[in-house]
Amino acid sequence: MNVEDVIKTDKEIPLKSRTIIHFMLVNNRINETIAQVLKPYDVSLQQFNVLRILRGQNGRPANLSTLNERMVTKMSNTTRLVDKLKSKAYVDRITCPSNRRKVEIRITPKGARALEKMDTALKTAENDILKDLSEKDLEQLNRLFDKF
Amino acid sequence: MNVEDVIKTDKEIPLKSRTIIHFMLVNNRINETIAQVLKPYDVSLQQFNVLRILRGQNGRPANLSTLNERMVTKMSNTTRLVDKLKSKAYVDRITCPSNRRKVEIRITPKGARALEKMDTALKTAENDILKDLSEKDLEQLNRLFDKF
DNA sequence: ATTTTACATTTGTCTATACAATTGTTGTAA
DNA sequence: TTACAACAATTGTATAGACAAATGTAAAAT
Known part of the structure:
Protein backbone atom coordinates (compact mmCIF):
# COMPACT_ATOMS: atom_id res chain seq x y z
CA MET A 1 0.00 0.00 0.00
CA ASP A 42 -25.79 -8.60 11.10
CA VAL A 43 -23.68 -7.14 13.89
CA SER A 44 -21.35 -4.18 13.92
CA LEU A 45 -17.82 -4.44 15.28
CA GLN A 46 -19.00 -2.67 18.41
CA GLN A 47 -21.82 -5.13 18.94
CA PHE A 48 -19.43 -8.03 18.45
CA ASN A 49 -17.16 -6.43 20.98
CA VAL A 50 -19.91 -6.23 23.57
CA LEU A 51 -20.77 -9.88 23.05
CA ARG A 52 -17.15 -10.81 23.64
CA ILE A 53 -17.04 -8.82 26.86
CA LEU A 54 -20.23 -10.50 28.06
CA ARG A 55 -18.80 -13.92 27.33
CA GLY A 56 -15.71 -12.95 29.29
CA GLN A 57 -17.98 -12.43 32.27
CA ASN A 58 -18.57 -16.20 32.48
CA GLY A 59 -22.19 -15.97 33.43
CA ARG A 60 -21.80 -12.97 35.70
CA PRO A 61 -23.88 -10.08 34.40
CA ALA A 62 -22.34 -6.81 33.28
CA ASN A 63 -23.87 -3.39 33.60
CA LEU A 64 -23.63 -0.59 31.10
CA SER A 65 -20.77 1.25 32.70
CA THR A 66 -18.71 -1.93 32.87
CA LEU A 67 -19.31 -2.50 29.18
CA ASN A 68 -18.36 1.04 28.36
CA GLU A 69 -15.18 0.73 30.35
CA ARG A 70 -14.06 -2.39 28.56
CA MET A 71 -15.01 -1.55 25.01
CA VAL A 72 -12.19 -0.95 22.59
CA THR A 73 -13.95 2.12 21.30
CA LYS A 74 -15.74 3.99 24.04
CA MET A 75 -19.21 4.79 22.84
CA SER A 76 -21.44 7.60 23.93
CA ASN A 77 -24.43 5.37 23.70
CA THR A 78 -24.15 1.88 25.00
CA THR A 79 -27.86 1.70 25.79
CA ARG A 80 -28.87 1.64 22.16
CA LEU A 81 -26.04 -0.71 21.28
CA VAL A 82 -27.37 -3.21 23.79
CA ASP A 83 -30.88 -2.57 22.44
CA LYS A 84 -29.76 -3.83 19.07
CA LEU A 85 -28.30 -6.97 20.58
CA LYS A 86 -31.43 -7.52 22.62
CA SER A 87 -33.63 -7.19 19.55
CA LYS A 88 -31.59 -10.03 18.03
CA ALA A 89 -32.04 -12.01 21.27
CA TYR A 90 -28.27 -12.15 21.67
CA VAL A 91 -28.46 -10.62 25.16
CA ASP A 92 -30.81 -10.29 28.13
CA ARG A 93 -31.25 -7.12 30.10
CA ILE A 94 -32.88 -6.84 33.52
CA THR A 95 -32.71 -4.11 36.11
CA CYS A 96 -30.34 -4.98 38.91
CA PRO A 97 -32.32 -6.07 42.00
CA SER A 98 -29.82 -4.75 44.54
CA ASN A 99 -29.44 -1.37 42.90
CA ARG A 100 -32.26 -0.44 40.60
CA ARG A 101 -30.23 2.28 38.91
CA LYS A 102 -28.15 -0.40 37.28
CA VAL A 103 -28.99 -3.02 34.69
CA GLU A 104 -27.72 -6.55 34.40
CA ILE A 105 -26.80 -7.63 30.93
CA ARG A 106 -26.06 -11.22 30.01
CA ILE A 107 -25.28 -13.02 26.79
CA THR A 108 -27.95 -15.58 25.83
CA PRO A 109 -27.20 -19.12 24.60
CA LYS A 110 -28.26 -17.94 21.14
CA GLY A 111 -25.85 -15.04 21.41
CA ALA A 112 -23.08 -17.34 22.55
CA ARG A 113 -23.66 -19.66 19.61
CA ALA A 114 -23.65 -16.77 17.14
CA LEU A 115 -20.54 -15.37 18.77
CA GLU A 116 -18.62 -18.59 18.21
CA LYS A 117 -19.24 -18.32 14.50
CA MET A 118 -18.28 -14.66 14.50
CA ASP A 119 -15.04 -15.57 16.23
CA THR A 120 -14.11 -17.82 13.37
CA ALA A 121 -15.04 -15.12 10.88
CA LEU A 122 -12.96 -12.56 12.71
CA LYS A 123 -10.00 -14.88 12.87
CA THR A 124 -10.24 -15.20 9.09
CA ALA A 125 -10.31 -11.42 8.74
CA GLU A 126 -7.30 -11.02 11.01
CA ASN A 127 -5.33 -13.58 9.07
CA ASP A 128 -6.21 -11.88 5.83
CA ILE A 129 -5.34 -8.40 7.06
CA LEU A 130 -2.04 -9.52 8.55
CA LYS A 131 -1.08 -12.14 5.98
CA ASP A 132 2.10 -10.31 4.92
CA LEU A 133 3.36 -9.57 8.41
CA SER A 134 5.75 -11.89 10.18
CA GLU A 135 5.66 -12.63 13.89
CA LYS A 136 8.57 -10.24 14.27
CA ASP A 137 6.68 -7.54 12.37
CA LEU A 138 3.72 -7.93 14.67
CA GLU A 139 5.85 -7.66 17.78
CA GLN A 140 7.53 -4.60 16.38
CA LEU A 141 4.18 -3.03 15.60
CA ASN A 142 2.91 -3.65 19.11
CA ARG A 143 6.09 -2.14 20.50
CA LEU A 144 5.65 0.95 18.34
CA PHE A 145 1.96 1.26 19.21
CA ASP A 146 2.92 1.37 22.86
CA LYS A 147 4.60 4.69 22.15
CA PHE A 148 1.35 6.35 21.15
CA MET B 1 -0.64 2.47 26.10
CA ASP B 42 -16.29 23.46 12.82
CA VAL B 43 -15.07 21.03 10.19
CA SER B 44 -14.74 17.27 10.30
CA LEU B 45 -11.53 15.52 9.30
CA GLN B 46 -13.19 14.60 6.01
CA GLN B 47 -14.14 18.18 5.29
CA PHE B 48 -10.60 19.33 6.11
CA ASN B 49 -9.34 16.68 3.75
CA VAL B 50 -11.49 17.96 0.90
CA LEU B 51 -10.26 21.49 1.46
CA ARG B 52 -6.67 20.27 1.23
CA ILE B 53 -7.35 18.46 -2.01
CA LEU B 54 -8.97 21.58 -3.46
CA ARG B 55 -5.98 23.67 -2.49
CA GLY B 56 -3.75 21.12 -4.17
CA GLN B 57 -5.65 21.87 -7.36
CA ASN B 58 -4.06 25.33 -7.51
CA GLY B 59 -7.09 27.11 -8.80
CA ARG B 60 -8.17 24.34 -11.11
CA PRO B 61 -11.62 23.08 -10.13
CA ALA B 62 -12.24 19.52 -8.98
CA ASN B 63 -15.36 17.51 -9.56
CA LEU B 64 -16.93 15.07 -7.15
CA SER B 65 -15.39 11.93 -8.54
CA THR B 66 -11.93 13.46 -8.38
CA LEU B 67 -12.48 14.36 -4.76
CA ASN B 68 -13.71 10.91 -3.99
CA GLU B 69 -10.70 9.37 -5.64
CA ARG B 70 -8.23 11.40 -3.63
CA MET B 71 -9.83 11.30 -0.24
CA VAL B 72 -8.06 9.31 2.44
CA THR B 73 -11.33 7.76 3.45
CA LYS B 74 -13.56 7.12 0.47
CA MET B 75 -17.00 8.34 1.29
CA SER B 76 -20.28 7.19 -0.04
CA ASN B 77 -21.59 10.68 -0.07
CA THR B 78 -19.32 13.43 -1.21
CA THR B 79 -22.24 15.59 -2.36
CA ARG B 80 -23.40 16.26 1.17
CA LEU B 81 -19.85 16.72 2.41
CA VAL B 82 -19.33 19.48 -0.14
CA ASP B 83 -22.73 20.90 0.83
CA LYS B 84 -21.47 21.44 4.34
CA LEU B 85 -18.38 23.24 3.09
CA LYS B 86 -20.47 25.36 0.76
CA SER B 87 -22.78 26.37 3.60
CA LYS B 88 -19.70 27.67 5.41
CA ALA B 89 -18.65 29.50 2.20
CA TYR B 90 -15.39 27.53 2.18
CA VAL B 91 -16.04 26.26 -1.36
CA ASP B 92 -17.86 27.22 -4.56
CA ARG B 93 -19.78 24.75 -6.67
CA ILE B 94 -20.95 25.31 -10.23
CA THR B 95 -22.07 22.87 -12.87
CA CYS B 96 -19.35 22.22 -15.39
CA PRO B 97 -20.11 24.19 -18.61
CA SER B 98 -18.53 21.65 -20.97
CA ASN B 99 -20.23 18.67 -19.38
CA ARG B 100 -23.30 19.47 -17.40
CA ARG B 101 -23.27 16.15 -15.62
CA LYS B 102 -20.21 17.27 -13.73
CA VAL B 103 -19.72 19.97 -11.13
CA GLU B 104 -16.73 22.22 -10.61
CA ILE B 105 -15.72 22.70 -7.02
CA ARG B 106 -13.22 25.33 -5.93
CA ILE B 107 -11.92 26.50 -2.59
CA THR B 108 -12.84 30.12 -1.81
CA PRO B 109 -10.40 32.71 -0.40
CA LYS B 110 -12.27 32.39 2.89
CA GLY B 111 -11.81 28.63 2.74
CA ALA B 112 -8.14 29.01 1.97
CA ARG B 113 -7.63 31.34 4.92
CA ALA B 114 -9.44 28.98 7.28
CA LEU B 115 -7.47 26.06 5.91
CA GLU B 116 -4.17 27.71 6.75
CA LYS B 117 -5.19 27.94 10.38
CA MET B 118 -6.40 24.35 10.34
CA ASP B 119 -3.02 23.28 8.97
CA THR B 120 -1.30 24.74 11.98
CA ALA B 121 -3.79 23.07 14.27
CA LEU B 122 -3.29 19.72 12.59
CA LYS B 123 0.48 20.04 12.77
CA THR B 124 0.08 20.54 16.51
CA ALA B 125 -2.08 17.44 16.75
CA GLU B 126 0.41 15.38 14.76
CA ASN B 127 3.27 16.50 16.96
CA ASP B 128 1.30 15.66 20.05
CA ILE B 129 0.23 12.24 18.82
CA LEU B 130 3.73 11.31 17.69
CA LYS B 131 5.71 13.04 20.41
CA ASP B 132 7.25 9.82 21.74
CA LEU B 133 8.22 8.39 18.35
CA SER B 134 11.66 8.96 16.89
CA GLU B 135 12.33 9.52 13.21
CA LYS B 136 13.47 5.92 13.05
CA ASP B 137 10.25 4.76 14.68
CA LEU B 138 8.22 6.65 12.11
CA GLU B 139 10.14 5.15 9.22
CA GLN B 140 9.71 1.72 10.70
CA LEU B 141 6.00 2.27 11.09
CA ASN B 142 5.63 3.38 7.50
CA ARG B 143 7.57 0.35 6.37
CA LEU B 144 5.31 -1.95 8.38
CA PHE B 145 2.15 -0.21 7.18
CA ASP B 146 3.24 -0.93 3.62
CA LYS B 147 2.74 -4.59 4.40
CA PHE B 148 -0.96 -4.17 5.03
C1' DA C 1 -37.21 13.46 57.59
C1' DT C 2 -36.10 16.34 53.91
C1' DT C 3 -33.04 18.33 50.78
C1' DT C 4 -29.06 17.89 48.09
C1' DT C 5 -25.67 15.48 45.59
C1' DA C 6 -24.05 11.74 42.97
C1' DC C 7 -24.87 7.78 40.18
C1' DA C 8 -26.61 4.85 36.16
C1' DT C 9 -29.13 4.77 32.43
C1' DT C 10 -32.17 6.58 28.95
C1' DT C 11 -33.87 9.86 25.63
C1' DG C 12 -33.67 13.65 22.25
C1' DT C 13 -31.42 15.90 18.67
C1' DC C 14 -28.17 16.57 15.23
C1' DT C 15 -24.58 14.99 12.22
C1' DA C 16 -22.18 11.26 9.69
C1' DT C 17 -22.09 7.23 6.78
C1' DA C 18 -23.61 3.16 4.03
C1' DC C 19 -26.21 1.66 0.38
C1' DA C 20 -29.70 1.81 -3.12
C1' DA C 21 -32.58 4.17 -6.20
C1' DT C 22 -33.28 8.16 -9.00
C1' DT C 23 -32.39 12.12 -11.97
C1' DG C 24 -30.30 14.41 -15.56
C1' DT C 25 -26.81 14.37 -19.20
C1' DT C 26 -23.85 12.58 -22.76
C1' DG C 27 -22.24 9.29 -26.00
C1' DT C 28 -23.18 5.54 -29.15
C1' DA C 29 -25.29 2.10 -31.97
C1' DA C 30 -29.17 0.50 -34.75
C1' DT D 1 -33.31 10.13 -35.02
C1' DT D 2 -34.25 7.43 -31.61
C1' DA D 3 -33.32 4.07 -28.39
C1' DC D 4 -30.04 2.49 -25.16
C1' DA D 5 -26.08 2.35 -22.35
C1' DA D 6 -22.83 4.79 -19.50
C1' DC D 7 -21.70 8.52 -16.66
C1' DA D 8 -21.93 11.99 -12.71
C1' DA D 9 -24.23 13.63 -9.22
C1' DT D 10 -28.15 13.80 -6.12
C1' DT D 11 -31.70 12.11 -3.09
C1' DG D 12 -33.99 8.80 0.09
C1' DT D 13 -33.73 5.84 3.79
C1' DA D 14 -31.87 3.48 7.50
C1' DT D 15 -28.34 2.99 10.95
C1' DA D 16 -24.51 4.67 13.86
C1' DG D 17 -22.48 7.88 16.87
C1' DA D 18 -21.53 12.44 19.50
C1' DC D 19 -23.22 15.24 22.90
C1' DA D 20 -26.37 17.22 26.10
C1' DA D 21 -30.41 17.03 28.79
C1' DA D 22 -33.60 14.40 31.38
C1' DT D 23 -35.15 10.58 34.30
C1' DG D 24 -35.10 7.67 38.11
C1' DT D 25 -32.63 5.81 42.10
C1' DA D 26 -29.47 5.73 46.02
C1' DA D 27 -26.54 7.83 49.32
C1' DA D 28 -25.08 11.78 52.08
C1' DA D 29 -25.73 16.07 54.45
C1' DT D 30 -28.38 19.05 57.17
Whole structure:
Protein backbone atom coordinates (compact mmCIF):
# COMPACT_ATOMS: atom_id res chain seq x y z
CA MET A 1 0.00 0.00 0.00
CA ASN A 2 1.70 3.17 -1.19
CA VAL A 3 0.37 6.34 0.39
CA GLU A 4 1.17 8.66 -2.52
CA ASP A 5 -0.53 6.34 -4.97
CA VAL A 6 -3.66 5.93 -2.90
CA ILE A 7 -4.26 9.62 -2.36
CA LYS A 8 -2.93 10.44 -5.81
CA THR A 9 -0.41 13.09 -5.02
CA ASP A 10 2.99 13.65 -6.53
CA LYS A 11 4.44 15.91 -3.90
CA GLU A 12 6.44 14.73 -0.94
CA ILE A 13 4.53 14.39 2.33
CA PRO A 14 6.33 15.21 5.63
CA LEU A 15 7.13 12.05 7.55
CA LYS A 16 4.81 12.73 10.46
CA SER A 17 1.86 13.60 8.23
CA ARG A 18 2.64 10.62 6.07
CA THR A 19 2.57 8.36 9.09
CA ILE A 20 -0.83 9.61 10.19
CA ILE A 21 -2.30 9.33 6.69
CA HIS A 22 -0.76 5.90 6.28
CA PHE A 23 -2.29 4.91 9.57
CA MET A 24 -5.72 6.02 8.41
CA LEU A 25 -5.44 4.12 5.16
CA VAL A 26 -4.59 0.95 7.02
CA ASN A 27 -7.45 1.65 9.38
CA ASN A 28 -9.88 1.83 6.46
CA ARG A 29 -8.68 -1.49 5.19
CA ILE A 30 -9.05 -3.11 8.60
CA ASN A 31 -12.52 -1.70 9.13
CA GLU A 32 -13.74 -2.74 5.72
CA THR A 33 -12.44 -6.26 6.09
CA ILE A 34 -13.91 -6.75 9.54
CA ALA A 35 -17.25 -5.16 8.64
CA GLN A 36 -17.36 -7.51 5.67
CA VAL A 37 -16.89 -10.72 7.64
CA LEU A 38 -19.31 -9.63 10.36
CA LYS A 39 -21.98 -8.62 7.88
CA PRO A 40 -23.54 -12.10 7.56
CA TYR A 41 -24.20 -12.03 11.30
CA ASP A 42 -25.79 -8.60 11.10
CA VAL A 43 -23.68 -7.14 13.89
CA SER A 44 -21.35 -4.18 13.92
CA LEU A 45 -17.82 -4.44 15.28
CA GLN A 46 -19.00 -2.67 18.41
CA GLN A 47 -21.82 -5.13 18.94
CA PHE A 48 -19.43 -8.03 18.45
CA ASN A 49 -17.16 -6.43 20.98
CA VAL A 50 -19.91 -6.23 23.57
CA LEU A 51 -20.77 -9.88 23.05
CA ARG A 52 -17.15 -10.81 23.64
CA ILE A 53 -17.04 -8.82 26.86
CA LEU A 54 -20.23 -10.50 28.06
CA ARG A 55 -18.80 -13.92 27.33
CA GLY A 56 -15.71 -12.95 29.29
CA GLN A 57 -17.98 -12.43 32.27
CA ASN A 58 -18.57 -16.20 32.48
CA GLY A 59 -22.19 -15.97 33.43
CA ARG A 60 -21.80 -12.97 35.70
CA PRO A 61 -23.88 -10.08 34.40
CA ALA A 62 -22.34 -6.81 33.28
CA ASN A 63 -23.87 -3.39 33.60
CA LEU A 64 -23.63 -0.59 31.10
CA SER A 65 -20.77 1.25 32.70
CA THR A 66 -18.71 -1.93 32.87
CA LEU A 67 -19.31 -2.50 29.18
CA ASN A 68 -18.36 1.04 28.36
CA GLU A 69 -15.18 0.73 30.35
CA ARG A 70 -14.06 -2.39 28.56
CA MET A 71 -15.01 -1.55 25.01
CA VAL A 72 -12.19 -0.95 22.59
CA THR A 73 -13.95 2.12 21.30
CA LYS A 74 -15.74 3.99 24.04
CA MET A 75 -19.21 4.79 22.84
CA SER A 76 -21.44 7.60 23.93
CA ASN A 77 -24.43 5.37 23.70
CA THR A 78 -24.15 1.88 25.00
CA THR A 79 -27.86 1.70 25.79
CA ARG A 80 -28.87 1.64 22.16
CA LEU A 81 -26.04 -0.71 21.28
CA VAL A 82 -27.37 -3.21 23.79
CA ASP A 83 -30.88 -2.57 22.44
CA LYS A 84 -29.76 -3.83 19.07
CA LEU A 85 -28.30 -6.97 20.58
CA LYS A 86 -31.43 -7.52 22.62
CA SER A 87 -33.63 -7.19 19.55
CA LYS A 88 -31.59 -10.03 18.03
CA ALA A 89 -32.04 -12.01 21.27
CA TYR A 90 -28.27 -12.15 21.67
CA VAL A 91 -28.46 -10.62 25.16
CA ASP A 92 -30.81 -10.29 28.13
CA ARG A 93 -31.25 -7.12 30.10
CA ILE A 94 -32.88 -6.84 33.52
CA THR A 95 -32.71 -4.11 36.11
CA CYS A 96 -30.34 -4.98 38.91
CA PRO A 97 -32.32 -6.07 42.00
CA SER A 98 -29.82 -4.75 44.54
CA ASN A 99 -29.44 -1.37 42.90
CA ARG A 100 -32.26 -0.44 40.60
CA ARG A 101 -30.23 2.28 38.91
CA LYS A 102 -28.15 -0.40 37.28
CA VAL A 103 -28.99 -3.02 34.69
CA GLU A 104 -27.72 -6.55 34.40
CA ILE A 105 -26.80 -7.63 30.93
CA ARG A 106 -26.06 -11.22 30.01
CA ILE A 107 -25.28 -13.02 26.79
CA THR A 108 -27.95 -15.58 25.83
CA PRO A 109 -27.20 -19.12 24.60
CA LYS A 110 -28.26 -17.94 21.14
CA GLY A 111 -25.85 -15.04 21.41
CA ALA A 112 -23.08 -17.34 22.55
CA ARG A 113 -23.66 -19.66 19.61
CA ALA A 114 -23.65 -16.77 17.14
CA LEU A 115 -20.54 -15.37 18.77
CA GLU A 116 -18.62 -18.59 18.21
CA LYS A 117 -19.24 -18.32 14.50
CA MET A 118 -18.28 -14.66 14.50
CA ASP A 119 -15.04 -15.57 16.23
CA THR A 120 -14.11 -17.82 13.37
CA ALA A 121 -15.04 -15.12 10.88
CA LEU A 122 -12.96 -12.56 12.71
CA LYS A 123 -10.00 -14.88 12.87
CA THR A 124 -10.24 -15.20 9.09
CA ALA A 125 -10.31 -11.42 8.74
CA GLU A 126 -7.30 -11.02 11.01
CA ASN A 127 -5.33 -13.58 9.07
CA ASP A 128 -6.21 -11.88 5.83
CA ILE A 129 -5.34 -8.40 7.06
CA LEU A 130 -2.04 -9.52 8.55
CA LYS A 131 -1.08 -12.14 5.98
CA ASP A 132 2.10 -10.31 4.92
CA LEU A 133 3.36 -9.57 8.41
CA SER A 134 5.75 -11.89 10.18
CA GLU A 135 5.66 -12.63 13.89
CA LYS A 136 8.57 -10.24 14.27
CA ASP A 137 6.68 -7.54 12.37
CA LEU A 138 3.72 -7.93 14.67
CA GLU A 139 5.85 -7.66 17.78
CA GLN A 140 7.53 -4.60 16.38
CA LEU A 141 4.18 -3.03 15.60
CA ASN A 142 2.91 -3.65 19.11
CA ARG A 143 6.09 -2.14 20.50
CA LEU A 144 5.65 0.95 18.34
CA PHE A 145 1.96 1.26 19.21
CA ASP A 146 2.92 1.37 22.86
CA LYS A 147 4.60 4.69 22.15
CA PHE A 148 1.35 6.35 21.15
CA MET B 1 -0.64 2.47 26.10
CA ASN B 2 -1.07 -1.08 27.35
CA VAL B 3 -3.76 -3.06 25.59
CA GLU B 4 -4.64 -5.32 28.46
CA ASP B 5 -5.04 -2.39 30.81
CA VAL B 6 -7.20 -0.39 28.46
CA ILE B 7 -9.67 -3.15 27.74
CA LYS B 8 -9.34 -4.47 31.30
CA THR B 9 -8.67 -8.09 30.67
CA ASP B 10 -6.28 -10.37 32.47
CA LYS B 11 -6.09 -13.16 29.95
CA GLU B 12 -3.49 -13.38 27.24
CA ILE B 13 -4.55 -12.12 23.79
CA PRO B 14 -3.18 -13.87 20.68
CA LEU B 15 -0.58 -11.72 18.94
CA LYS B 16 -2.61 -11.10 15.79
CA SER B 17 -5.75 -10.14 17.70
CA ARG B 18 -3.67 -8.03 20.04
CA THR B 19 -2.19 -6.17 17.08
CA ILE B 20 -5.60 -5.37 15.61
CA ILE B 21 -7.00 -4.24 18.95
CA HIS B 22 -3.89 -2.22 19.63
CA PHE B 23 -4.27 -0.63 16.25
CA MET B 24 -7.84 0.35 17.00
CA LEU B 25 -6.91 1.87 20.33
CA VAL B 26 -4.26 4.01 18.68
CA ASN B 27 -6.77 4.91 16.01
CA ASN B 28 -9.19 6.18 18.65
CA ARG B 29 -6.52 8.33 20.16
CA ILE B 30 -5.61 9.80 16.76
CA ASN B 31 -9.21 10.50 15.84
CA GLU B 32 -10.00 12.12 19.14
CA THR B 33 -6.97 14.36 19.02
CA ILE B 34 -7.59 15.47 15.46
CA ALA B 35 -11.31 16.00 15.97
CA GLN B 36 -10.43 18.10 18.98
CA VAL B 37 -8.08 20.47 17.18
CA LEU B 38 -10.43 20.81 14.20
CA LYS B 39 -13.44 21.50 16.39
CA PRO B 40 -12.88 25.27 16.67
CA TYR B 41 -13.09 25.47 12.88
CA ASP B 42 -16.29 23.46 12.82
CA VAL B 43 -15.07 21.03 10.19
CA SER B 44 -14.74 17.27 10.30
CA LEU B 45 -11.53 15.52 9.30
CA GLN B 46 -13.19 14.60 6.01
CA GLN B 47 -14.14 18.18 5.29
CA PHE B 48 -10.60 19.33 6.11
CA ASN B 49 -9.34 16.68 3.75
CA VAL B 50 -11.49 17.96 0.90
CA LEU B 51 -10.26 21.49 1.46
CA ARG B 52 -6.67 20.27 1.23
CA ILE B 53 -7.35 18.46 -2.01
CA LEU B 54 -8.97 21.58 -3.46
CA ARG B 55 -5.98 23.67 -2.49
CA GLY B 56 -3.75 21.12 -4.17
CA GLN B 57 -5.65 21.87 -7.36
CA ASN B 58 -4.06 25.33 -7.51
CA GLY B 59 -7.09 27.11 -8.80
CA ARG B 60 -8.17 24.34 -11.11
CA PRO B 61 -11.62 23.08 -10.13
CA ALA B 62 -12.24 19.52 -8.98
CA ASN B 63 -15.36 17.51 -9.56
CA LEU B 64 -16.93 15.07 -7.15
CA SER B 65 -15.39 11.93 -8.54
CA THR B 66 -11.93 13.46 -8.38
CA LEU B 67 -12.48 14.36 -4.76
CA ASN B 68 -13.71 10.91 -3.99
CA GLU B 69 -10.70 9.37 -5.64
CA ARG B 70 -8.23 11.40 -3.63
CA MET B 71 -9.83 11.30 -0.24
CA VAL B 72 -8.06 9.31 2.44
CA THR B 73 -11.33 7.76 3.45
CA LYS B 74 -13.56 7.12 0.47
CA MET B 75 -17.00 8.34 1.29
CA SER B 76 -20.28 7.19 -0.04
CA ASN B 77 -21.59 10.68 -0.07
CA THR B 78 -19.32 13.43 -1.21
CA THR B 79 -22.24 15.59 -2.36
CA ARG B 80 -23.40 16.26 1.17
CA LEU B 81 -19.85 16.72 2.41
CA VAL B 82 -19.33 19.48 -0.14
CA ASP B 83 -22.73 20.90 0.83
CA LYS B 84 -21.47 21.44 4.34
CA LEU B 85 -18.38 23.24 3.09
CA LYS B 86 -20.47 25.36 0.76
CA SER B 87 -22.78 26.37 3.60
CA LYS B 88 -19.70 27.67 5.41
CA ALA B 89 -18.65 29.50 2.20
CA TYR B 90 -15.39 27.53 2.18
CA VAL B 91 -16.04 26.26 -1.36
CA ASP B 92 -17.86 27.22 -4.56
CA ARG B 93 -19.78 24.75 -6.67
CA ILE B 94 -20.95 25.31 -10.23
CA THR B 95 -22.07 22.87 -12.87
CA CYS B 96 -19.35 22.22 -15.39
CA PRO B 97 -20.11 24.19 -18.61
CA SER B 98 -18.53 21.65 -20.97
CA ASN B 99 -20.23 18.67 -19.38
CA ARG B 100 -23.30 19.47 -17.40
CA ARG B 101 -23.27 16.15 -15.62
CA LYS B 102 -20.21 17.27 -13.73
CA VAL B 103 -19.72 19.97 -11.13
CA GLU B 104 -16.73 22.22 -10.61
CA ILE B 105 -15.72 22.70 -7.02
CA ARG B 106 -13.22 25.33 -5.93
CA ILE B 107 -11.92 26.50 -2.59
CA THR B 108 -12.84 30.12 -1.81
CA PRO B 109 -10.40 32.71 -0.40
CA LYS B 110 -12.27 32.39 2.89
CA GLY B 111 -11.81 28.63 2.74
CA ALA B 112 -8.14 29.01 1.97
CA ARG B 113 -7.63 31.34 4.92
CA ALA B 114 -9.44 28.98 7.28
CA LEU B 115 -7.47 26.06 5.91
CA GLU B 116 -4.17 27.71 6.75
CA LYS B 117 -5.19 27.94 10.38
CA MET B 118 -6.40 24.35 10.34
CA ASP B 119 -3.02 23.28 8.97
CA THR B 120 -1.30 24.74 11.98
CA ALA B 121 -3.79 23.07 14.27
CA LEU B 122 -3.29 19.72 12.59
CA LYS B 123 0.48 20.04 12.77
CA THR B 124 0.08 20.54 16.51
CA ALA B 125 -2.08 17.44 16.75
CA GLU B 126 0.41 15.38 14.76
CA ASN B 127 3.27 16.50 16.96
CA ASP B 128 1.30 15.66 20.05
CA ILE B 129 0.23 12.24 18.82
CA LEU B 130 3.73 11.31 17.69
CA LYS B 131 5.71 13.04 20.41
CA ASP B 132 7.25 9.82 21.74
CA LEU B 133 8.22 8.39 18.35
CA SER B 134 11.66 8.96 16.89
CA GLU B 135 12.33 9.52 13.21
CA LYS B 136 13.47 5.92 13.05
CA ASP B 137 10.25 4.76 14.68
CA LEU B 138 8.22 6.65 12.11
CA GLU B 139 10.14 5.15 9.22
CA GLN B 140 9.71 1.72 10.70
CA LEU B 141 6.00 2.27 11.09
CA ASN B 142 5.63 3.38 7.50
CA ARG B 143 7.57 0.35 6.37
CA LEU B 144 5.31 -1.95 8.38
CA PHE B 145 2.15 -0.21 7.18
CA ASP B 146 3.24 -0.93 3.62
CA LYS B 147 2.74 -4.59 4.40
CA PHE B 148 -0.96 -4.17 5.03
C1' DA C 1 -37.21 13.46 57.59
C1' DT C 2 -36.10 16.34 53.91
C1' DT C 3 -33.04 18.33 50.78
C1' DT C 4 -29.06 17.89 48.09
C1' DT C 5 -25.67 15.48 45.59
C1' DA C 6 -24.05 11.74 42.97
C1' DC C 7 -24.87 7.78 40.18
C1' DA C 8 -26.61 4.85 36.16
C1' DT C 9 -29.13 4.77 32.43
C1' DT C 10 -32.17 6.58 28.95
C1' DT C 11 -33.87 9.86 25.63
C1' DG C 12 -33.67 13.65 22.25
C1' DT C 13 -31.42 15.90 18.67
C1' DC C 14 -28.17 16.57 15.23
C1' DT C 15 -24.58 14.99 12.22
C1' DA C 16 -22.18 11.26 9.69
C1' DT C 17 -22.09 7.23 6.78
C1' DA C 18 -23.61 3.16 4.03
C1' DC C 19 -26.21 1.66 0.38
C1' DA C 20 -29.70 1.81 -3.12
C1' DA C 21 -32.58 4.17 -6.20
C1' DT C 22 -33.28 8.16 -9.00
C1' DT C 23 -32.39 12.12 -11.97
C1' DG C 24 -30.30 14.41 -15.56
C1' DT C 25 -26.81 14.37 -19.20
C1' DT C 26 -23.85 12.58 -22.76
C1' DG C 27 -22.24 9.29 -26.00
C1' DT C 28 -23.18 5.54 -29.15
C1' DA C 29 -25.29 2.10 -31.97
C1' DA C 30 -29.17 0.50 -34.75
C1' DT D 1 -33.31 10.13 -35.02
C1' DT D 2 -34.25 7.43 -31.61
C1' DA D 3 -33.32 4.07 -28.39
C1' DC D 4 -30.04 2.49 -25.16
C1' DA D 5 -26.08 2.35 -22.35
C1' DA D 6 -22.83 4.79 -19.50
C1' DC D 7 -21.70 8.52 -16.66
C1' DA D 8 -21.93 11.99 -12.71
C1' DA D 9 -24.23 13.63 -9.22
C1' DT D 10 -28.15 13.80 -6.12
C1' DT D 11 -31.70 12.11 -3.09
C1' DG D 12 -33.99 8.80 0.09
C1' DT D 13 -33.73 5.84 3.79
C1' DA D 14 -31.87 3.48 7.50
C1' DT D 15 -28.34 2.99 10.95
C1' DA D 16 -24.51 4.67 13.86
C1' DG D 17 -22.48 7.88 16.87
C1' DA D 18 -21.53 12.44 19.50
C1' DC D 19 -23.22 15.24 22.90
C1' DA D 20 -26.37 17.22 26.10
C1' DA D 21 -30.41 17.03 28.79
C1' DA D 22 -33.60 14.40 31.38
C1' DT D 23 -35.15 10.58 34.30
C1' DG D 24 -35.10 7.67 38.11
C1' DT D 25 -32.63 5.81 42.10
C1' DA D 26 -29.47 5.73 46.02
C1' DA D 27 -26.54 7.83 49.32
C1' DA D 28 -25.08 11.78 52.08
C1' DA D 29 -25.73 16.07 54.45
C1' DT D 30 -28.38 19.05 57.17
